[in-house]
Amino acid sequence: MNTSTEGQELAAWAKMLADSTRATVCLALLDGRAWTATELAKLAGVSRPTISEHLNMLVDGGLLSEVRQGRHRYVKLAGPETAELLEGLAALAPRRTEVANSLSAASKRDAFARARTCYDHFAGKLGVALTDAMTERGLLDWSDGVALTPEGARWLDELGIVVESRHGRPAVRSCLDVTERRPHVAGAVGAALCTHALQQGWVTRITGGRALKVTGSVETFGLPVGVVRELLSRS
Template sequence: MTATSTDGHSLAGLAALLADRTRAGFCLALLDGRAWTAGELARAAGVAPSTASDHLTRLVRGGLLVEERQGRHRYVRLAGPSVAQLIEDLAGHAPAPPAPPRTLRAASAGAALAYARTCYDHLAGRLGVLLHDALLDQGVLDRTGGLALTPHGVAWLAELGVSVEPLRAARRPLVRDCLDWTERRPHLAGALGAALCGRFLDLGWTVRGTGRAIRVTPAGRPALAAALGVDAADLAPPRDAAAHRA
């Protein structure tokens, strides 16, 4: 038998960490890329602080989360982009919820997340998939030998104010497909996906909404549409998502 870097016992241990609804919910909440306190996660999950603390300790020990302490406060975040990819990929393979949200507020919040959200540090949802597809259509990305940035893409990014060299030097892939759990199609991850998400926010084309939700601003819609070569109407959120405001 050939030795491998892991074994069945290790894999089962990792799976067990996520085989709990509360711990899985914590990891999904942390896909917004922020650091959360145990109290914030406890309130979001509807569990006691002591229960949250026990679960977080297990997730930290298992390597899925890292903790930071500032004074008396304990913050936790996902351990890195690879963990975020794991959580998003698993969510993409999970079955759809058996029933729609019961309240208008919950339905609006769900629609807002499905339209546009952050997946750790890059765009996801319908907007993230649209970005991925538009960059392929515009020749910024090419899939001939695996997803890659083209020379035209380097020039396109320069016009947008994004330098490629620091992204190539990052300790992560430059471009990578990430299965979107609502669209069930790839959105753009990697260093470039993160850079574009940050650049759109810096330009004011997008803004953060509640939690992980992202909104395209009125001024940003025509600018983003022009940059991506799409119709501005394609960037309009569904009515129930537009009704959900931060």
């Protein structure tokens, strides 16, 4: 329990995010996808040698994981925990007063608030609405943290959604929504729902960010909709 040792560990951790280039990279990676080094260099506005070094540091530090494929270096967040940490930190970053923005920026922000991914699951109004609907229907049990009810498991099964196990971690987790300030479904179940919806084409990614477009009907999930329906009418 040596305080100075602890301090060093915490500092080493924070150092990874303490550079704006690296922070930008990590934030971009929050979309849950794997990016190549060159893509990230372009995004962050630095040269390839520079991004290469940054990626080395982040991978060595355990924040990112990489896959080499031919001459490509794909990099992504190391895992769900990492994504959670980043979401949490970003949510805690000082709430700046919104300055006057262009119309396109405003519409982008709207799209972002309406429906987006949070690493591997849904967030924004969509994520919260889906969570509410599942709760109403009795698919989730919030009495002690959050858990899937037997009905919930059956429901997933009927939809043909396979939830990949995550060695020891609970299948469904709660994640605080940055824009809604309310919890939404995360964890393996959240990821499975999101993957399924993307595969089915119910939602698609809006290029260049984490925002989503609801193309089909979220009612396809067979849930009592309410907010979801309202949301759809505005998409």
